Structure formats: structure tokens, C-alpha cells
Amino acid sequence: MTASEALELEARKAALLNAIKHEGRADAGAVIGRLLGAHPHLRQKTADVRSLISKVLDQVNAMTPAEQQKVVEEKWPEELAKEKPKVERVLPPLPNVDKYPKVVTRFSPNPDSVLHLGNARAVILSHDYARKYDGTFILRFEDTDPRLKKAALQYYDLIREDLRWLECSWDEEYLQSDRLEAYYSYAEELIKKSAAYICECEPEDFKQLVEAGQACPCRNISPDENLARWKGILGGEYDEGEAVVRVKTDLDHPNPAVRDWPALRVIDTVKYPHPRVGGKYRVWPLYNMACGVDDHLMAISHVIRGKEHLTNMERQKYLYKHLGWQYPDAIHYGRLHVIGMDLSKSKMMRDLEEGIYKDLTDPRLGTLMALRRRGITSQALRGVVYEVGPRPVDATISWENVYAANRKIIDPIARRFFFIDGPIVLSVSGVKSSRTVKVPVHPDHADMGIREITVEAKDGKCRLLVSKGDLDILKPKAVVRLMELFNVEVKSAEADGIAGEVHSETYAEARKLNASLIHWLPERHNCKVTVLMPDAQGIVGVGEPAITACRADDVIQLVRFGFGRVDAVSQDSVTVYFAHQ
Ligand SMILES: [Zn+2]
Numbered sequence: 001m002t003a004s005e006a007l008e009l010e011a012r013k014a015a016l017l018n019a020i021k022h023e024g025r026a027d028a029g030a031v032i033g034r035l036l037g038a039h040p041h042l043r044q045k046t047a048d049v050r051s052l053i054s055k056v057l058d059q060v061n062a063m064t065p066a067e068q069q070k071v072v073e074e075k076w077p078e079e080l081a082k083e084k085p086k087v088e089r090v091l092p093p094l095p096n097v098d099k100y101p102k103v104v105t106r107f108s109p110n111p112d113s114v115l116h117l118g119n120a121r122a123v124i125l126s127h128d129y130a131r132k133y134d135g136t137f138i139l140r141f142e143d144t145d146p147r148l149k150k151a152a153l154q155y156y157d158l159i160r161e162d163l164r165w166l167e168c169s170w171d172e173e174y175l176q177s178d179r180l181e182a183y184y185s186y187a188e189e190l191i192k193k194s195a196a197y198i199c200e201c202e203p204e205d206f207k208q209l210v211e212a213g214q215a216c217p218c219r220n221i222s223p224d225e226n227l228a229r230w231k232g233i234l235g236g237e238y239d240e241g242e243a244v245v246r247v248k249t250d251l252d253h254p255n256p257a258v259r260d261w262p263a264l265r266v267i268d269t270v271k272y273p274h275p276r277v278g279g280k281y282r283v284w285p286l287y288n289m290a291c292g293v294d295d296h297l298m299a300i301s302h303v304i305r306g307k308e309h310l311t312n313m314e315r316q317k318y319l320y321k322h323l324g325w326q327y328p329d330a331i332h333y334g335r336l337h338v339i340g341m342d343l344s345k346s347k348m349m350r351d352l353e354e355g356i357y358k359d360l361t362d363p364r365l366g367t368l369m370a371l372r373r374r375g376i377t378s379q380a381l382r383g384v385v386y387e388v389g390p391r392p393v394d395a396t397i398s399w400e401n402v403y404a405a406n407r408k409i410i411d412p413i414a415r416r417f418f419f420i421d422g423p424i425v426l427s428v429s430g431v432k433s434s435r436t437v438k439v440p441v442h443p444d445h446a447d448m449g450i451r452e453i454t455v456e457a458k459d460g461k462c463r464l465l466v467s468k469g470d471l472d473i474l475k476p477k478a479v480v481r482l483m484e485l486f487n488v489e490v491k492s493a494e495a496d497g498i499a500g501e502v503h504s505e506t507y508a509e510a511r512k513l514n515a516s517l518i519h520w521l522p523e524r525h526n527c528k529v530t531v532l533m534p535d536a537q538g539i540v541g542v543g544e545p546a547i548t549a550c551r552a553d554d555v556i557q558l559v560r561f562g563f564g565r566v567d568a569v570s571q572d573s574v575t576v577y578f579a580h581q
Helices: 003-021 029-039 040-062 064-076 075-081 117-132 154-166 180-192 204-213 223-234 288-296 306-321 345-353 370-371 380-387 399-410 507-512 545-549
Strands: 104-107 136-141 172-175 196-199 244-247 262-266 281-283 302-306 330-332 336-339 395-398 415-419 419-421 425-431 435-440 448-455 462-469 477-482 487-494 496-504 516-518 527-532 538-543 554-559 562-569 573-580
Touching: 003 029, 003 040, 003 064, 029 040, 064 075, 075 527, 104 117, 104 302, 104 477, 117 136, 117 302, 117 336, 117 370, 117 395, 117 435, 136 154, 154 370, 154 435, 172 302, 180 196, 180 223, 180 244, 180 262, 180 281, 180 306, 180 487, 196 223, 244 288, 262 288, 281 288, 288 306, 302 306, 370 380, 380 395, 380 399, 399 562, 399 573, 419 462, 419 527, 477 507, 496 507, 527 545, 545 562, 554 573
Parallel strands: 104 136, 136 172, 302 330, 336 395, 415 554, 425 496, 477 516, 527 573
Antiparallel strands: 196 244, 244 262, 262 281, 419 538, 425 462, 435 448, 477 487, 487 496, 527 538, 554 562, 562 573
16 A cells, blocks of 8 residues: 555545544544644645545545445444443442332432532432333422521522433422421321320420430320320411420330431421421421321332431331331442532531632532532543442542543543643744644544644744743753744743743654643733632633633633633633643
């Protein structure tokens, strides 16, 4: 095969691969880019390359997509293998799937805040298991505490948004604050069965008795009298704190916290109105009552949650026994420690109120909103969740685990740009003429195009900007390669400016000298770039103007600085939230 035949074959391969990715039509620019990327010397013969590619493209684009696919399968099957997504990790099977007509799981947040990294595990596992078994995934808002863990209207939607971002679509949605009548009717049934009673004791007195394994005086009153008390509660005869409905358990249960647990209580909703239903109800179920009743009524087959709920399961099993229900299969996974992240919701909400954080997207936070704003992808979180899975042992992850998973996803798609943090002028002599360099938008994907940066030379000199972070490389006599431009020998280096001289042109020469590669920008015509770092500090610098063509939400890489998500763009400035290196 002659060199020109080899080149034609390569062009055909590039065209076919590009065509099968783009509905049968190869793009000339992409194919040329790929060829020039692989053979930089062809840049001197672009006219020849263009005519070759135009010929090849005519042939390739005349083929049907099926024909194109067939040729690639026969000649370059390894290229197709490269395109296939990596084998996804699988979840271990759920127990007792055959026991149920179908798998039904739920995620049941309290809308008193948004979701954070720790919640992602419950959401993703519950959703993905439902999908794995062709089941149903339910979103249930557990908003029955208007007093201490009070819901707020904005969080219902923000949580829905978090779920959508996690690609966990739900099949049914319930709000517990709409379901109070259901809890009341089961409370009444329990009371009639003498499986629950209205306790009027002072909390401290009850605690002492129950810790000693003894019944309080209310436990043994007749169902009729209890029913009368219950009607009295519903009728508003009791004030907040004057009575609770307790579900009977074994009084000698080894864990005193399980014994005769409280199921419903009175809340002064004039003082503490519920954000959705205001003062409509005064009697509110506690967590185990609402959750226990709903898991049954919604036919939940598998409850997937953290092992901090083990005691709740103990409590709820009494409810199920009293009512003759079958408790679902419960999978309690271990705790997830994230090094360097405080996942305490109450602390976060307190700090937010005190103004330590501007809002819930503050980059210091572990909320999904904050991660999203930084350009962490939900695929990365899914990868991390699958890694820890539903195992009962505690797991520890670090930010670096999240970053590594995210890097794999965004590195192939993030466009590259030069960003100079702390710009310093580098004045270079020996520059023969002005020039425009063409830099690939992505080093591995010629099809992502090129960006152009113009260097203006005047009297054999040009003025460039380099980052102050590179000052320790830019020592006198050092030769550095200005990426995609030329090699410069440093003549003098002061804190306020560096002088250098063109040493040589080619990358090969730089490699021979083992020269460091640094990025740069012309002194003028740049845009202003502010990078908000994970500690919420902003770093201000300059970037190439092409960054302003980005749109909000684009994930980009600032070369030699790190990945980030474009947050806001104006004509001459860009704000980027830093993701990771
Ligand atoms: Zn009592």
C-alpha cells in the first residue's frame, strides 16, 4: 500500500466512524480534524487533504447507514467495541422477590430540606431495584411533623428536581399530609382492638415506668374509654402535650425505646400551621405510624434504607402484627461516611439560617443541588452508589471517589480552554510574525473542532500572559513550551513580568529538551473568568474569548487548572463553578 492509499483508507475509516455516529452522514470538518490531528505534517497540504476527503465523503455519504455499519463491523470491529458503554455494575438480587405480585419500593423524604449525597443512595437503590424487577417506584413525602421537622413548600419541588436529576422517575407520588384520615382510621382500629391506648401521663412519668418495664395507668383502661378519649382528641379536647396515642408492644422488649411507642400526638397548628394544610388537623401521626401504615397500603415489597431505621422496624412490626399485616422485606444498608463532608441536615439548615451559606447550592455543601452546580454528574453518583451498594457494613468514601467517578464521565466530553489565574506578562522576542494558532477543543476528539487564538507580533515581539502558578517553572535559562505555539527560553523573570526569546518551534524539539508545557494567552482580547472554588472563594483570572460561547451548564476543562461547570455567561465574562482537577 502506498502512503497515499494508506491515507485514503484512514480517511475512509474516519468518515465511516463519524457517519455511523451521526445518522449516516459524515462531517467533513470532523474528518479533516481527525486526519490533521493524527498527521500534523499534513497541515502544510490542507488543500490536498480537503480534496481527498471530499472524494471519500461523497462515497461514504452515498451509502446507507446499514451499509456503513456493516463495513465498520467487518473491517474495524475494535472501534465499535470502544464505543460501547462500559459494563454497568450490577446490584445484588433482592430477597424474596417471588413472594410479591411485584416489586414496589419507595423513597420517602421529609420535605424540610433538599437531598444530599447521603440520600442519593436510598433514592438510586430504591429506584433502580424497582426498574430492575419491572416494579413500581413510589415517591412519598413524609410531612407529618409541623412542629420540629417542619416541611416547607419549596422543598417538595426541589426534591422532585433532585430525583429527576438523579434520573429516578417515580411512578406514583403521595403526600402524607393528605392522608391523615387513613392514619386516624387505623388508630381507631388499633384502639378498638386494645392494641393502642391514649396515654395522658406526663412524659417523664411514663418514661420511668416504661424503663422499668411497667405499664402506665392508661394502658389498662377499657377500649370503650380509650375510644372516648380518642374522640376527645379528634374533637379538640386535648391541648398539645396532653395526650399521645401509644401502640402496645412487649413491655419487656430489650430496647426500652421500642416499648409502647407513640403513634399520634396533638400539635397546636394555630401556632405551628402545616405549610400545606395549615390548621386543618391538630392530630398528627408520628413517623412509625405514618410510615408503617403507608408501607402496607402502598404494597411496598422491599424497604431499602439505612440501618439507623432498624429500631423503627422493630416498632413497626408490632403495628403489623396487631393489624394482621405482613411486614415487607427490609434491606438496611450500613452508614456511609463521606470524608470531609458534614451530612447533618439540621446543622446545615442552621448554618444556612445564620447566613454562613448563601443558599443550598453553596459549593461547600454536600447537597445534590450544590454537586450539580459544580458539574458533578448524576452518573458519577450512581457509580459511587453502585460501588457501595446495599451492603449492611458501613462504608467510607471520600470526595476523591466522587471526583474520580465524575472525571471518567466528563473528561471525554469537556471542552478545553485556557484560563490564566493570576496573569503575569511574558514578553517574547524573536517572533517573526503575527499568527493564529489552532488548538483542538479536545485533545482526543478532533471532531469537537478547534479554537483559534491570535498572537500579535510587533517589531519581532509579542506580549503574552502566563499564570503566576508557573513562576517556578519560568526561571531564567529554562526552555518552556507554550502549548500549541512555540518554545521559549526565559531570559529574565521578575514578579511583575517575564522576558523570553523564541527558542524553537516544534513540539518535538520541546520534547527533546524535556521542556515543561505551559498554557498562555495573548495579553489582550480575553474574557474575565471567575472560578468559584469548593471553599466558596472566587478566583478571578482571564480566559480565552471562546469560553463566552459556552452556555450555562456546559462542563468544561480549564487546562492545567481543573474541570468545572459554566454557571453564568455574559458578553465578556464567565463564572465557572469548580468541580475537581
Ligand atoms: Zn399513660
